[in-house]
Amino acid sequence: MPEPRRWARAAALTIVAWCGLQLALRRPASITDDWQGWRQADTQAIARNLAFEDFAPLRPRIDWRGDGPGYVETELQLYPTLIALAMRVTGESLWPGQLLSLACTALAAAILFAALARRFGGRAAYVALLATLGLQGTVVAATSIQPDPLALLAFTIGFVAFVAWLERPSRANLAAWIVATAVAGLVKPTTLELGIAQGVLVLIAHRPALRRPALWLGWAAIVAVVIAFLLHARSLYVAYGNTFGLLSGGDSKLPAASAIATPRPWIDLVRFAIIWGVGVAALPAGLFLAWRRRLGAEELALAAGAAVLSLLALRYTSGPYGTHYHLPHAVLGAWLIARAVAELERPSAARGRMIVAVAAVVAALLYARALRYVHTLPPEPETVVGRMLAEVAAPGTLVVVRARAPRWDPVWRTVNNCEDPRVFYLSRTRGWVLTNDDAGAAHLAELAGRGARFYAHVHQRPPDAELAAWLAAHADLVARAPAGEVYRLRGDASSSRTK
Numbered sequence: 001m002p003e004p005r006r007w008a009r010a011a012a013l014t015i016v017a018w019c020g021l022q023l024a025l026r027r028p029a030s031i032t033d034d035w036q037g038w039r040q041a042d043t044q045a046i047a048r049n050l051a052f053e054d055f056a057p058l059r060p061r062i063d064w065r066g067d068g069p070g071y072v073e074t075e076l077q078l079y080p081t082l083i084a085l086a087m088r089v090t091g092e093s094l095w096p097g098q099l100l101s102l103a104c105t106a107l108a109a110a111i112l113f114a115a116l117a118r119r120f121g122g123r124a125a126y127v128a129l130l131a132t133l134g135l136q137g138t139v140v141a142a143t144s145i146q147p148d149p150l151a152l153l154a155f156t157i158g159f160v161a162f163v164a165w166l167e168r169p170s171r172a173n174l175a176a177w178i179v180a181t182a183v184a185g186l187v188k189p190t191t192l193e194l195g196i197a198q199g200v201l202v203l204i205a206h207r208p209a210l211r212r213p214a215l216w217l218g219w220a221a222i223v224a225v226v227i228a229f230l231l232h233a234r235s236l237y238v239a240y241g242n243t244f245g246l247l248s249g250g251d252s253k254l255p256a257a258s259a260i261a262t263p264r265p266w267i268d269l270v271r272f273a274i275i276w277g278v279g280v281a282a283l284p285a286g287l288f289l290a291w292r293r294r295l296g297a298e299e300l301a302l303a304a305g306a307a308v309l310s311l312l313a314l315r316y317t318s319g320p321y322g323t324h325y326h327l328p329h330a331v332l333g334a335w336l337i338a339r340a341v342a343e344l345e346r347p348s349a350a351r352g353r354m355i356v357a358v359a360a361v362v363a364a365l366l367y368a369r370a371l372r373y374v375h376t377l378p379p380e381p382e383t384v385v386g387r388m389l390a391e392v393a394a395p396g397t398l399v400v401v402r403a404r405a406p407r408w409d410p411v412w413r414t415v416n417n418c419e420d421p422r423v424f425y426l427s428r429t430r431g432w433v434l435t436n437d438d439a440g441a442a443h444l445a446e447l448a449g450r451g452a453r454f455y456a457h458v459h460q461r462p463p464d465a466e467l468a469a470w471l472a473a474h475a476d477l478v479a480r481a482p483a484g485e486v487y488r489l490r491g492d493a494s495s496s497r498t499k
Contacts, residue, residue, distance in 0.1 A: 007122025050084035063424035097145035134363030154184035197305030205297035277326030278333035381483030386426030441470035
């Protein structure tokens with residue numbers, strides 16, 4: 001069998017085997033206890049609402065909607081829409097989202113392998129594939145119900161097609177990179193770091209392309225489409241007051257001067273970028289290429305895009321709540337590894353075989369480490385409280401949930417996105433979120449007057465004295481666990497007033 005075909009077959013078999021392992025070993029028992037369970041619960045709830053409440057992809061609904069319709073300012077909900085289409089046929093389950101994420105991740109890996117094989121040879125591309133499939137970011141995200149795997153696929157297609165268009169201009173390559181880059185930016189605007197990478201690549205290695213009108217028209221079309229959608233999303237916030245912090249309200253991802261003046265965020269940024277983004281194996285590969293002065297324009301361009309995104313979103317990219325921001329950087333890691341292997345394997349075929357063997361062992365160890373990470377995540381109190389609430393509250397009931405998150409982040413000096421959806425999602429209820437720094441009972445009394453029938457208190461701290469006294473006078477404790485309590489609000493709660 002010709003060598004390119006042999007490596008392509010090996011890559012296909014490896015991806016299929018990896019998908020099987022993911023389904024057997026990675027799928028979580030409960031998405032609310034899984035990695036970024038709050039994001040998964042929000043995504044699945046939006047998909048459920050699209051499937052069974054109102055199929056309007058441009059007007060997605062969340063559960064923490066209070067007594068309103070729940071339309072929310074957020075990214076283009078293409079990923080939940082695809083899940084919703086499947087659930088309208090198969091019924092509600094976790095499988096559509098998990099399989100969609102797995103398919104997107106596997107397809108991104110296959111496209112990346114094919115592109116690297118054409119450039120660096122089959123063996124180098126295969127080693128890069130092994131590293132990608134062992135990366136903690138891809139292992140953990142590939143069966144999680146969040147849009148990041150779809151954004152990774154669009155990012156990969158956008159970059160690979162852009163490189164191909166620069167080297168071999170064609171209408172197909174042009175359309176591919178424009179559409180894919182636009183989809184990446186719509187699904188997750190932070191992946192527009194891809195546009196920075198494209199621009200840097202042109203400046204470094206393809207300056208004559210600046211004279212092509214198609215380049216500027218393509219970039220202009222992408223920016224216009226993304227801005228138009230962001231303005232539409234903002235109109236939902238203006239009308240209904242719900243947001244994920246895209247343009248309006250919500251928190252800021254920008255770095256605070258007081259925080260970036262200390263070394264801790266930068267140390268954490270490097271750690272998260274390596275473990276969740278480029279990968280552990282890419283670090284020695286990058287150092288080797290730098291020492292040999294063989295870093296390519298593609299790697300430099302991708303690194304520039306990653307650096308800009310990491311700085312602009314430092315609040316998240318330097319912490320555990322933003323590990324998904326590093327997922328597109330797997331493309332940079334794979335490119336570094338493939339180029340380094342191509343440099344190393346040239347003296348002898350024996351060295352090439354040894355590199356593959358070592359890469360397989362390292363990838364297996366890193367894969368096992370990623371599985372250990374997700375399997376040792378602690379159970380979340382929101383899961384317990386959500387299930388307790390589901391036992392006593394009918395679906396659609398208006399409730400108030402006390403979140404563990406504060407409304408204000410004192411370290412980064414910004415409003416905090418505090419609306420944890422997990423209790424609502426598990427109990428199929430609707431309602432309001434109170435933050436853990438929202439003291440007293442006045443707010444809860446007001447919401448009782450607007451129709452709230454239950455109060456779910458997730459333990460970050462016990463109810464303060466005023467709240468405890470109000471609950472004793474106007475509510476009945478119906479469920480209790482170390483994770484929190486559930487209270488049924490009495491009829492007089494709606495007319496109560498606190499002093």
